[in-house]
Amino acid sequence: MLSICDAYVTFNPGTPIAVPALRGVDLDLAPGEFVTVIGTNGAGKSTLLSAVAGDVRLDRGGIYVDGHDVTRWPTERRASLIGRVFQEPRAGTCSSLTVEENLALAASRGGRRRLRLALGRGAERARLKEHLARLGMGLEDRLGAHVGTLSGGQRQALSLLMATLLPMKILILDEHTAALDPGAAATILALSSEITGEQRLTTLMVTHSMRNSLDHGERTIMMNAGRVLLDIRGDERKGYDVPDLLALFKKTTGKAVEDDQLVLA
Amino acid sequence: MSMLALSGAIEAGLLFSLVALGVYISFRVLNFPDLTVDGSFPLGAAATAVAIVSGINPLLATLIGTGAGACAGFVSAYLNVRFRILNLLAGILTMVALYSINLRVMGRPNISLYGEETIFTPFDGLLGLGIWTNAVVLLAIAVAMKFAVDWFLATEIGLALRASGENPVMARAQSVDNDRMTLIGLTISNGLVGLAGSLFAQSQGVADVSMGIGTIVTGLAALIIGETLLGSLKVGWATLGCLAGALLYRFFIALALSAGFLGIQAQDLNLVTAVVVAVAVVLSRARRKHPLHLRTRLQRLFARPQGQKGA
Ligand SMILES: Nc1ncnc2c1ncn2[C@@H]1O[C@H](COP(=O)(O)OP(=O)(O)O)[C@@H](O)[C@H]1O
Ligand SMILES: [Mg+2]
Numbered sequence: 069m070l071s072i073c074d075a076y077v078t079f080n081p082g083t084p085i086a087v088p089a090l091r092g093v094d095l096d097l098a099p100g101e102f103v104t105v106i107g108t109n110g111a112g113k114s115t116l117l118s119a120v121a122g123d124v125r126l127d128r129g130g131i132y133v134d135g136h137d138v139t140r141w142p143t144e145r146r147a148s149l150i151g152r153v154f155q156e157p158r159a160g161t162c163s164s165l166t167v168e169e170n171l172a173l174a175a176s177r178g179g180r181r182r183l184r185l186a187l188g189r190g191a192e193r194a195r196l197k198e199h200l201a202r203l204g205m206g207l208e209d210r211l212g213a214h215v216g217t218l219s220g221g222q223r224q225a226l227s228l229l230m231a232t233l234l235p236m237k238i239l240i241l242d243e244h245t246a247a248l249d250p251g252a253a254a255t256i257l258a259l260s261s262e263i264t265g266e267q268r269l270t271t272l273m274v275t276h277s278m279r280n281s282l283d284h285g286e287r288t289i290m291m292n293a294g295r296v297l298l299d300i301r302g303d304e305r306k307g308y309d310v311p312d313l314l315a316l317f318k319k320t321t322g323k324a325v326e327d328d329q330l331v332l333a
Numbered sequence: 334m335s336m337l338a339l340s341g342a343i344e345a346g347l348l349f350s351l352v353a354l355g356v357y358i359s360f361r362v363l364n365f366p367d368l369t370v371d372g373s374f375p376l377g378a379a380a381t382a383v384a385i386v387s388g389i390n391p392l393l394a395t396l397i398g399t400g401a402g403a404c405a406g407f408v409s410a411y412l413n414v415r416f417r418i419l420n421l422l423a424g425i426l427t428m429v430a431l432y433s434i435n436l437r438v439m440g441r442p443n444i445s446l447y448g449e450e451t452i453f454t455p456f457d458g459l460l461g462l463g464i465w466t467n468a469v470v471l472l473a474i475a476v477a478m479k480f481a482v483d484w485f486l487a488t489e490i491g492l493a494l495r496a497s498g499e500n501p502v503m504a505r506a507q508s509v510d511n512d513r514m515t516l517i518g519l520t521i522s523n524g525l526v527g528l529a530g531s532l533f534a535q536s537q538g539v540a541d542v543s544m545g546i547g548t549i550v551t552g553l554a555a556l557i558i559g560e561t562l563l564g565s566l567k568v569g570w571a572t573l574g575c576l577a578g579a580l581l582y583r584f585f586i587a588l589a590l591s592a593g594f595l596g597i598q599a600q601d602l603n604l605v606t607a608v609v610v611a612v613a614v615v616l617s618r619a620r621r622k623h624p625l626h627l628r629t630r631l632q633r634l635f636a637r638p639q640g641q642k643g644a
Contacts, residue, residue, distance in 0.1 A: 123505075142510075143506065144509055144510045145508070147505065147506055147507060148508055160506070161495045163499065163525075164495070164499055164566065165492070165499075169495075170490060173493065173496055174507055176493075177507045177508045181489035182489050183488045186489045187487070188493040230507070296550075
């Protein structure tokens, strides 16, 4: 469903501050596979996800989604195949638009936008309300509220719904609960699992929590210095716990994990 | 203030409400500080004037002026999205180029429309409103344009345009082509400004190559006054604010002129407008950052603290 082949990305190439962020990443996701991504700060996780989404162009290598070679597609074109939730709740929604307008924007993703009123009525609105009700955040009664007035958790739930509203191929979640309080984070994480499970979405989720990386999805990769360091799945993964991951990291890199954030939880 | 001055002020206010609507789309919705306006306004006037004196139907001439303004907006947007020229500079380049172009279009610095048939002529006898005829026709046009903008910004494309201006990263993730939105937005914005210029020439009876100077600042003044009065969160209120702001602004300018307030004369208009916009921007920012900021400051200034009494 998603193939990343020999992906290289260098920021500020040819300058003294050049940063090789991806150094030959190969990754294949089967349809419906939910992969969690962990790694220390600066390992290249966000760069990898941005490269899939299209915000970062590869210097070398290719990206294939559902048989399409999307390597040269701009982000807005890939958006018909790829849904994305950002880390910052404010990044994935539009503050000055209402809940309903944000959803309407997502409902026309990938299609040809026309000169016709964006907000539906009757049946269409009822359907949106149903979707919103499933989030369990009371948003179904706040269709006309400006998104700027919502809490971070509500905005992130809305982002998740917007990303998954239409049938698509790949869902990208980049630390999408990192900016939330623990309660909201747990809710959003549970919702993500529920929605991806239900729609059998092929998912790449970056998390800073080793615990979450093992508890969610069916495959975990660990990145380090722009490469995929570990790729754990199947029965092997079932036996894993956080200390095992830490030990494995140390064994492969010769270094202990120093990133506090990563060890947490 | 005489009735003539009042009707003149209302006409000017309604004309500039069209500019304000255009500026609202570029500056606010699209977040693109577009300075093309000072060129597209006289371009609309010039194109219409030339069309009218060469015998073209006034309605068609008005459309030509509007279309010319729209083209100017497209050029600025194209310079920005295609060649990545800074948005401010893109607008300035087009504006400067338009000065020469407008002279070329007219063939001379100004064209009088005195005695020519304009879009207002058919209404002269029809409505029996005397000096108010132009104002009434302009009111109808301004209100129609307000609702047209409201409608447009509620369509699928309009929603994409709003998202693109506010949060381009999110818009892209929702398959919005931001470059395309800039092209569409500036084209519409300057189309409105071209329409304003076209109607200005027809109501004033003259198109002049230097009539564009300060258009953008007046449009901004109207926009900011409207936002202060009616808020800017909802599109419908913001566009209503464009009308109200432009009318109020021109009304008070006319009042100041007729009362000889501070010795203000017509040639001081651009200075007054610039000062008003600068002050309004500072005030609105202060209010946004620290609600009550000014009021508490003033209170502190005037209410003498207890302990210092007699000190
Ligand atoms: N836009 C950018 N410009 C320059 N360097 C960047 C940019 N984005 C990321 N980097 C660098 O690339 C490396 C990988 O970053 P990132 O993918 O964000 O890591 P992670 O998400 O795993 O913490 C880091 O060294 C980071 O500083
Ligand atoms: Mg990151």
